Amino acid sequence: MGPSGCGKSTLLHLLGGLDGPTGGELWLDDKRVDQLSERGLANLRRREIGFVFQAYHLMDELTARENVELPAILARRSPLQARTRALELLDQVGLADRGNHLPSALSGGQRQRVAIARALVNEPLVVLADEPTGNLDSAATLEVLRLFDHLHNSGLTLVIVTHDERVAATADRIASMREALSSTRYD
Numbered sequence: 001m002g003p004s005g006c007g008k009s010t011l012l013h014l015l016g017g018l019d020g021p022t023g024g025e026l027w028l029d030d031k032r033v034d035q036l037s038e039r040g041l042a043n044l045r046r047r048e049i050g051f052v053f054q055a056y057h058l059m060d061e062l063t064a065r066e067n068v069e070l071p072a073i074l075a076r077r078s079p080l081q082a083r084t085r086a087l088e089l090l091d092q093v094g095l096a097d098r099g100n101h102l103p104s105a106l107s108g109g110q111r112q113r114v115a116i117a118r119a120l121v122n123e124p125l126v127v128l129a130d131e132p133t134g135n136l137d138s139a140a141t142l143e144v145l146r147l148f149d150h151l152h153n154s155g156l157t158l159v160i161v162t163h164d165e166r167v168a169a170t171a172d173r174i175a176s177m178r179e180a181l182s183s184t185r186y187d
């Protein structure tokens with residue numbers, strides 16, 4: 001948690017290898033992430049990290065199931081494995097009957113649960129979620145929190161950026177970030 005502009009999204013992008021640091025070292029488990037090649041970073045993002053974004057970032061032309069399958073296929077799982085895993089995950093997030101729907105035919109809460117299933121498809125070490133409930137109403141927020149709770153209880157590590165006290169209250173640890181010291185001046 002922390003004020004707007006303090007660098008929460010930047011930190012998640014760094015943790016997940018979407019961005020590179022201009023200084024310092026970045027470690028994931030025993031791996032030095034800031035020294036990985038582009039290919040190494042791509043593998044890291046594909047196999048070890050799951051991302052969940054505020055605005056879902058699903059592919060509009062793909063069905064829910066195909067969205068969940070896609071990272072598995074990119075990680076060179078067989079089509080059958082990818083499909084089996086996607087169907088399991090859709091079931092786990094309560095969308096077994098929505099696999100053939102396009103994102104446009106799903107509610108916001110359902111889209112976010114598809115995105116969470118997609119984040120899990122390659123069995124990541126950690127899921128990074130940037131304001132995952134920021135676009136959701138209270139009921140859909142509760143559904144996503146219940147799902148996160150279930151995933152956490154089954155051993156998954158989640159790092160969640162949130163402005164919502166109710167979301168933060170579900171976490172084991174809360175890290176607070178302060179505003180950057182060198183903020184932009186307008187005078």
Ligand SMILES: Nc1ncnc2c1ncn2[C@@H]1O[C@H](COP(=O)(O)OP(=O)(O)OP(=O)(O)O)[C@@H](O)[C@H]1O
Nearest residue numbers: 002003004005006007008009010011131161163180
């Ligand atoms: N790609 C970029 N290049 C340079 N500066 C950036 C870039 N992305 C963000 N910033 C700057 O870095 C700072 C941190 O931005 P960041 O998006 O991480 O904040 P945040 O804490 O996620 O804010 P919010 O709560 O509004 O999402 C801001 O000053 C922002 O303008």
Ligand SMILES: [Mg+2]
Nearest residue numbers: 008009010130
């Ligand atoms: Mg942000």
